Amino acid sequence: MSRIFLSMLLLCVSALCAAEQVALHPKLEPxxxxxxxxxxxxLSQPGADAKVIDRSLWSxxxxxxxxxxxxxxxxxxxxxxxxxxWDENQQSLAYYYFTTAGFxxxxxxxxxxxxxxIIAQEKVQNNQNGITEVKSFSRIMPDGTLDVKSNYLQNGSWVEGHRATYKPVAQQQIIFK
Structure with a gap:
């Protein structure tokens, strides 16, 4: 009888731990x-010889x-x-993005x-190409791909940024040099 009780207790504790692991701030749920x-x-440009592959993970x-x-x-x-x-003062989702390029x-x-x-509006600091703001749009499409497009405020004018379709792929390492 005590083995059954112990097994049930361990099962309940495991379930509670699993529930805690998936908890997410309510404002992040979307x-x-x-x-x-x-x-x-x-991200390769049409006609370019070199491939530009972006790999990402959200967690x-x-x-x-x-x-x-x-x-x-x-x-x-x-x-x-x-x-x-979630930024309580701004009553908004907020974010910081740090790059290997130093900005x-x-x-x-x-x-x-x-x-x-997702509609993101950001201020850029220390960009060497004169980009001071970025506005981007991201959404998961019905086929499961992720469509991302952006516009840049560069040297005082809004210009079309990059656009890419991301596909779900098997687990892979995100590599930094």
Missing amino acids: LRPYLNQHWQGD RALNGQAIKTVHSINDGQYGGESFIF YTHGTMTFDTQVGE
């Missing part, structure tokens, strides 16, 4: 479909109080990490529930 998925996108961080994204282009040629969190961004996000789209 981003849950992006979590624990490895994504890969081809739960800080006991569910944040989401961490990590990405690497061409196995560490360029990359970055960000933390997305960082900070901004806010909204989630358009009508189309399932």
Whole structure:
């Protein structure tokens, strides 16, 4: 009888631990479909000889109080990490993005529930190409791919940024040099 009780107790404790592991701040819940998925996108310019492959992973961080994204282009040629969190003072999702190129961004996000789209607006610090702001749009498409497009405020004018479709891929290492 005590073995059954002990087994039941261990099962309950395991279930509680599993529930705690998946806890996420309520304001981050719209981003849950992006979590624990490895994504890969081809950022190559049409007609270019060299491939530009971006690999990324979104994961739960800080006991569910944040989401961490990590990405690497061409196995560490360029990359970055960000933390997305609920900012109580701004009453908004906020984030910081740090790059291997020595610049960082900070901004806010909204989630358009009508189309399932993340809209991010960020300020860029220390960019050597004159980019001071970025606005991006991301959403998971019905076929499971992730569509991302952006616009840059560069040298005082808004220009079209990159656009890419990311596919879900098997687990892979995100490499930094």
